[in-house]
Amino acid sequence: MKNRVCELLGIKYPIIQGGLAYVGNGALAAAVSNGGGLGQIGTAGRSIDNLKKQIRIACESTDKPLGINLPISEHSDMNPVVETILQNKERFKAISISAGNPKPYIPIFKEAGLKVMVLTGSVKHALKAQESGADIIICEGFEAGGHNSPLELTLFSMIPQISRAVQIPVVAAGGIVNGQGIVAAFALGAEGVQLGTRFVATKECEAHENYKNLLVHAGDDATVVMERSIGRATRVLKSPFAEQILEFEKTQPTVEELLPYIRGVNNRIAAIEGRVDEGWMNCGQAVGLIESIESASDVVRKLAHEAREVSVSLGFMQTVFADNVAENV
Numbered sequence: 001m002k003n004r005v006c007e008l009l010g011i012k013y014p015i016i017q018g019g020l021a022y023v024g025n026g027a028l029a030a031a032v033s034n035g036g037g038l039g040q041i042g043t044a045g046r047s048i049d050n051l052k053k054q055i056r057i058a059c060e061s062t063d064k065p066l067g068i069n070l071p072i073s074e075h076s077d078m079n080p081v082v083e084t085i086l087q088n089k090e091r092f093k094a095i096s097i098s099a100g101n102p103k104p105y106i107p108i109f110k111e112a113g114l115k116v117m118v119l120t121g122s123v124k125h126a127l128k129a130q131e132s133g134a135d136i137i138i139c140e141g142f143e144a145g146g147h148n149s150p151l152e153l154t155l156f157s158m159i160p161q162i163s164r165a166v167q168i169p170v171v172a173a174g175g176i177v178n179g180q181g182i183v184a185a186f187a188l189g190a191e192g193v194q195l196g197t198r199f200v201a202t203k204e205c206e207a208h209e210n211y212k213n214l215l216v217h218a219g220d221d222a223t224v225v226m227e228r229s230i231g232r233a234t235r236v237l238k239s240p241f242a243e244q245i246l247e248f249e250k251t252q253p254t255v256e257e258l259l260p261y262i263r264g265v266n267n268r269i270a271a272i273e274g275r276v277d278e279g280w281m282n283c284g285q286a287v288g289l290i291e292s293i294e295s296a297s298d299v300v301r302k303l304a305h306e307a308r309e310v311s312v313s314l315g316f317m318q319t320v321f322a323d324n325v326a327e328n329v
């Protein structure tokens with residue numbers, strides 16, 4: 001095993017596919033794991049029957065370690081999802097917990113034998129997660145697609161501060177789509193990376209082709225952040241629907257008033273049904289670097305290859321920063 005993240009998760013490369021609401025299906029998770037990373041099934045946006053189906057598909061398609069993602073919602077009953085995960089506990093190596101307070105859930109999943117990864121967006125929350133027994137911190141920067149911490153801290157500043165504060169391994173998430181991003185994250189103190197948007201633009205992801213094509217053709221300014229008016233931050237692709245939400249948010253709506261726009265079904269309409277002008281789609285800021293829709297296994301292998309190449313190419317820095325050259329040259 002190569003580092004602490006590989007060791008804890010039993011994987012070849014410290015590359016994790018983030019839990020993806022609506023589009024984190026079993027075939028995608030298996031393809032990522034077959035490529036040498038950790039694929040995760042997303043529970044958000046799934047019925048229990050569909051979740052069971054995705055677990056079955058993933059397990060039939062790989063014998064490599066798999067993960068599952070659990071975004072905590074204070075407004076819905078988490079028990080059926082938690083029970084389903086526990087019923088299938090021997091099929092998962094790890095769980096990632098995001099959104100709400102992970103504290104009550106960490107001991108439950110650790111007792112079930114899973115490694116627990118907690119998504120955080122600040123030093124304070126990373127320390128709390130470590131104290132509560134998390135095995136890995138996933139440090140998610142504001143560049144990331146989907147729901148982000150309202151603190152809006154970016155990855156470049158956050159990883160060194162979190163990795164200095166905690167003793168457990170830190171995985172960087174947000175704005176990483178290639179080997180350069182991986183090497184940069186490691187230089188800052190991360191021991192692994194989690195990618196979301198890159199894995200949506202893959203053959204196995206169940207996102208609609210219209211969504212995938214938008215990702216491949218998007219540029220550096222393709223995303224906007226919605227839900228700030230209600231104290232949240234969700235990074236999505238610019239679209240007529242997203243612009244409509246931003247306009248409505250200028251009127252300072254209540255959560256109840258905004259809900260008809262931001263509810264999951266509007267994500268489903270665009271991301272799964274492909275009616276991209278009628279809903280919103282999660283997307284990270286580095287989307288401009290995604291150029292093709294490939295197999296997720298190939299994406300993982302390519303990322304590992306690029307990370308090797310980039311790290312070797314940085315050998316020149318030893319000369320740039322050498323202290324044995326004459327000054328003023």
Ligand SMILES: Cc1cc2nc3c(=O)[nH]c(=O)nc-3n(C[C@H](O)[C@H](O)[C@H](O)COP(=O)(O)O)c2cc1C
Nearest residue numbers: 018019020021098144145146174175196197282284
């Ligand atoms: C389509 C999409 C759906 C997402 N859904 C979830 C989710 O349900 N749970 C979660 O923890 N993170 C979710 N995320 C965040 C990812 O797991 C990951 O941390 C993030 O995408 C990393 O940033 P990137 O998109 O720049 O790679 C989602 C991201 C995207 C792009």
